Amino acid sequence: MADFDISAAAATRIAEIISQQDEPGNMALRVSVLAGGCNGFQYQFKLVREKQDDDHLIEKDGARVFIDPVSFDLLEGAELDFVDKLMGAHFTVNNPNAASSCGCGSSFSLA
Numbered sequence: 001m002a003d004f005d006i007s008a009a010a011a012t013r014i015a016e017i018i019s020q021q022d023e024p025g026n027m028a029l030r031v032s033v034l035a036g037g038c039n040g041f042q043y044q045f046k047l048v049r050e051k052q053d054d055d056h057l058i059e060k061d062g063a064r065v066f067i068d069p070v071s072f073d074l075l076e077g078a079e080l081d082f083v084d085k086l087m088g089a090h091f092t093v094n095n096p097n098a099a100s101s102c103g104c105g106s107s108f109s110l111a
Helices: 008-019 069-074
Strands: 004-006 028-035 041-048 056-060 063-067 078-085 088-094 098-101 107-110
Touching (some): 004 063, 008 028, 008 063, 063 069
Antiparallel strands (some): 028 041, 056 063
């Protein structure tokens, strides 16, 4: 089992997004943790074609996710999810390593 999981809703949405691209072959969602945001770290989600040599690859139900090693350490035990609510639809990370997060859920801090 991977140290990072993809929910069924996120896997479905990633597969949908990729299938709508002009050339979907080898495409994946890159999940990164960057310094910044209102709480110290922020998540970045980006469609990419290239897997770096040291990337972790997580696959589920036709969805592919790349995570670099530094981000992977900060995401250990986390789950990528996709929520579709009245306020909008977006990817979110349920991260047990986050001590706190901002109201929008796109940034977090560590304990």
